[in-house]
Amino acid sequence: MTAADTVGRRSLVRSTVTEGVATVTLDSPGNRNALSAGLCAQLLAALTTVVQDDEVRVVVLTHTGPVFCAGADLKEDPERKAAAARDFSAVLELLWTCPKPVVARLAGPVRAGGTGLVAACDFAVAVDTVSFAFTEVRIGVVPAVISVPLRHRVVPHALYRLFLTGETFDAPHAASIGLLSAVAPVDGLDAEIDRLVEMLLLSGPQAWTGTKQLLRSGSESITAELSTMQELSAQYFRSDEAREGIRSFAERRRPAWALRS
DSSP: OOTTTTTTSOOOEEEEEETTEEEEEEOOGGGTTOBOHHHHHHHHHHHHHHHHOTTOOEEEEEESSSOSBOOBOTTSOHHHHHHHHHHHHHHHHHHHHOSSOEEEEESSOEETHHHHHHHHSSEEEEETTOEEEOOGGGGTOOOTTTHHHHHHHSOHHHHHHHHHHOOOEEHHHHHHTTSOSEEEOGGGHHHHHHHHHHHHHTSOHHHHHHHHHHHTTTSOOHHHHHHHHHHHHHHHHTSHHHHHHHHHHHTTSOOTTOOOO
């Protein structure tokens, strides 16, 4: 499936524009907003539309259901996984290079690929109960594609530990290592988002874009990095270890390589 191949399919991503603010919502709560081929295609299409809309000044990326994003949809067949990977990589590039401010609003847990979405946004605000994890190593693959925005966002020593252990970490820790811009109580999340959006709307659009480019002038384009990491990710997903990891996940058991119960 490509970004254009969404006509007549169930809506997994919703988008609305109000007073210059586009709200793009992941709306697939049945599978915890997993990065399926359909969701990735629709997310790419929705983001492309709001980026091109001259009326949009700020983009807010949010979700329905109790989970922001559970990562890759491991139940899909290889062809659809490949399509999802291509569109997901394009989504990360679009978020990272977007000439308009993008704010992630997180009211629920974030896992694996979902953390890539968060890292690619300009700002991210989460409820203080939200948890995060890079779970790729637990199923025998590597966090290849998401490593591109994360290596530009998160302090290296923290990323080293979290990538290699797959351990869960909380919102305050995510803020301390650079993944989050702010942490809010459950009843204060929307107020914090509104406060941030109001500040961004006071910025001159061209000046904001120019300042973002200035801040990233020392970084190489992520296009080539994403392409390389996409191929690396595909290699690991095709491995025997990944097949065992994905099977064990589906069967709710520990993988064969886990020596301790």
